[in-house]
Amino acid sequence: MGEPSTTSGGVELGYAEDSPAWKLHRRYFPSKIGGFPAWLDLHSLPLPSDLQCGSCSQPMSYLLQVYAAHDGDPAGFHRTTFVFVCRKSACMKPGNSPAVRVMRCCLPRNNSFYSSEPPAYDEKLGDPVISHPLCAVCGCLGPNTCSSCKKSFYCSRAHQMLAWKSGHKEECAGIKDDEAVLKGKNMETAAIFSEYELVVEPEELEGKKEEKTEDEKMLEYQKLLMNNAPTLNDTSADELDPFYASAAKDKTFRAFQKRVKQNPEQVLRYDRGGVPLLLSDKHVPGKGVKNVSRCSCGAPRTFEYQIMPQILNYLDQEESLTEGLDFGTILVYTCSRNCHSESIKYQPEFAWVQPVQSEGRGPRVEAAMEED
Ligand SMILES: [Zn+2]
Ligand SMILES: [Zn+2]
Ligand SMILES: [Zn+2]
Ligand SMILES: [Zn+2]
Incomplete structure (x- = not known):
């Protein structure tokens, strides 16, 4: 799945x-x-x-x-x-x-x-069992033990302290109360x-044919940016092609918006060996x-x-x-x-x-x- x-x-x-x-x-x-x-x-x-x-x-x-x-x-x-x-x-x-x-x-x-x-x-x-103890806060490797109860494990001092403040203090002393459970919930959102x-x-696109061509041009431009990133500046971009030159100024972000708008809930784009959808032409x-x-x-x-x-x-x-x-x-x-x-x-x-x-x-x- x-x-x-x-x-x-x-x-x-x-x-x-x-x-x-x-x-x-x-x-x-x-x-x-x-x-x-x-x-x-x-x-x-x-x-x-x-x-x-x-x-x-x-x-x-x-x-x-x-x-x-x-x-x-x-x-x-x-x-x-x-x-x-x-x-x-x-x-x-x-x-x-x-x-x-x-x-x-x-x-x-x-x-x-x-x-x-x-x-x-x-x-x-x-x-299947993991033979190492895991951090009670974050689920990563937890080599540190609570020195008092020896039953709780942590990845770091930061998470041990967070757990202590978030209910482990009471739990460790054998006290069970609702407040400690509530504090535990706060710990979860903090860590x-x-x-x-x-x-x-699969990504579904409705765009008109004309727009698709523009999208393709944009992708080509972005590929170009990535291949030349260390040296490419505005002047050399201008010389490449009038379309690319204008695209370089402000269209990367607009192309990003346009593409994302078609599937606005997307949280991840998977395209192994493909080209990313750049948000900006800076930090390429x-x-x-x-x-x-x-x-x-x-x-x-x-x-x-x-x-x-x-x-x-x-x-x-x-x-x-x-x-x-x-x-x-x-x-x-x-x-x-x-x-x-x-x-x-x-x-x-x-x-x-x-x-x-x-x-x-x-x-x-x-x-x-x-x-x-
Ligand atoms: Zn941790
Ligand atoms: Zn303890
Ligand atoms: Zn940091
Ligand atoms: Zn390798």
Whole structure:
């Protein structure tokens, strides 16, 4: 379920939909948003240090995961990418942001965790066990124990303190009260996002023929931008083609709006090996060291999907608008060889952030839907 097909050539869109929690458990290989990560490999989870914000060093929040198998690759029969973000807007820099982390995990069909046959949908079935303790707050690896009860585990001091303030103090002392339960709910909104199934469907476009041609021109232009990003400036853009020159000035954002307006609820665009829908002609990812870097195996990374700003409307954040998670679009690039390593089960991949166009979260997301 929710698995993007790898054979069709077109773009597929992801939507956030309510689902019973058990259907999003790891045994079903879900694509999902928020809640705890549904880990794929269960032995070698990312370390807490792998999931710290590169800017503020605090634990990042799990945003989503996309299950997308790799055709014709037996070692990648199961394949999930996980995205983590820092929720502080000050950490979310444009480009290769320190506040976004992508991890890719692959498993062969025959593995030590899951049956080689498709799972039966049954609420009563249990998940395969993870042999390491998980953080009670965020569901990531939790090597730290509550020294008092020795029953609660945490990824970090930050989450241990959050849990302590949010009801574990009472729980640890064996006190059961409703207030502690209520505090626990507050803890959830402070550390994890609301959980949804990520349902993926082909993008349907109604546009007239003429508009499509313009869309195609726009895509060509964006490809050009990305191939020349480090050197392209306004003058060289002007010389390319009058259409491209005018497009360069203000049309990227309008093209983005126009395309998104046709399916305004989309929270993700999946187009492996394709071209992202750029939000802006600033902070464009190109080739070269400062841009989309190669995988550690040496292979170039290619575009796989992008996270759309509409997802912010679903995340139920407590923070104020100036402090919470905010971005224009996050582009995810993954190893073109889909490499495997015996030692690193969760392979770091690459994310690129295009920042918001205007101030404030609510108005901007709505602006993306407005008429031209
Ligand atoms: Zn941060
Ligand atoms: Zn944690
Ligand atoms: Zn305790
Ligand atoms: Zn690789």
